[in-house]
Amino acid sequence: MGVSLKDTVIKPIHSEGPKFIGIFAIVSLILFMLWEPLGVIGLGLTIWCYYFFRDPVRTVPMGPNLVVSPADGLVSLIEPAVPPAELGLGDAPLMRVSVFMSVFNCHVNRAPVAGEVTVIGYRPGKFLSAELDKASEENERNGLVLTMDDGTKIGVVQIAGLVARRILCEVTEGAQLGRGDRFGIIRFGSRLDVYLPEGTAPKVSVGQTMISGETVLAVLDDPTPAIAREV
Template sequence: MTSLEKPDLGTSTVRWRWPSVHPEGYKFAAIAALVSLALFIFVAEWLGWIGVIITIWILAFFRDPIRTTPKDPKMIVAPADGLVTMIANVPPPRELVGEGGLGTEPVTRVSIFMSVFDVHINRSPIAGTISRVVYISGKFLSADLDKASEENERQHILVEGKDGMRIGFTQIAGLVARRIVPFVKPGDIIAGGQRVGLIRFGSRVDVYLPAGTGAQVLLGQRTIAGETVLAVAGRDERIDGIAQ
């Protein structure tokens, strides 16, 4: 390639398409559809149409769109779609510390709240090996409360990159959510942005950034799982923004 040539950045061949539905959602949609049919036949037409709307909403809830993830090993991407509701310096959960895990010193935690209208497929913040998966039963407090990270039903996942960087993140069930569905287990090798699980229905994901790494997102910002860059390893510069 000569100095006057530019690298091929691709052509405009990417087109919007309907997102697929994760198989986990088909059984709920089927149940809603059968109830809707029964309402049409045995009760009242207007109730049947309400059932149809609920069926469509269930399919939308379990939508599983394709995401494009940057491959830079220093970039830590969002594991969830949703709203950044908390950014705080806190000690990592005890389930993620110890030998082969995170340290005990406080690190930056970014909390992403998923409403019932967000995509609920969660993705890995980095590429690497799943070294720990810890499920804990608990309460079902509103997921936007700070104490939900310690009291609610939750699942901790620890992934270690090839360079030794460890990222811990926690799926937290919320007020409406009643089940965390894992797609991975310890020992699995995953790509950055790969699907690791989902939470039904409405919830939160906490990400614990490595020591010396600060958030590159702002409170009130919306994230896209597998695409939004939450942080860059080793960068701890504060960023400012404005809600408008």
């Protein structure tokens, strides 16, 4: 069955979206009453707001030991880093993969693996550009630890950005998540960090486009890194 034009244009939206879309629409209406060109600009921003809060259905890959991207966007950093202290993952560096979400990406966040949410740690902070390396340490953040059935732990951290001023985590400690399940959203423009366990190498490269819940980020216990792509 082919994809209809309606399905291409009209997307499901996150529950956070309607109130913001409504505000944008009301402001646009007022702008139209004041001066039509301003109203056109407002209409464009309203459409952007609608697509910002889109929450499309994703096809989660099947197979053992797969780690999928928790966010749409571009891989901005791949490097060893000490996980945030509040996650309790130790003080030894783990391989960190950062996915930067622009204001045009879908911002619904999804679980990279199936497991129990054993830790949720929030820390207030700054609102530096999420593309900067120091944003992982200095920006407002909310981290989760997902513990798999075999005891393997994966850390995933929501990081606020220059424009983002609201991190929303929709799960609590003790929740059971499947791979690709939704767990939160950040508005507007931000970043997700994933901390892989020792002995696991990323299967992605810096600059690669990621699709939340679909792109395979790593295979657990596979130390073979991705082959660097030509730019």
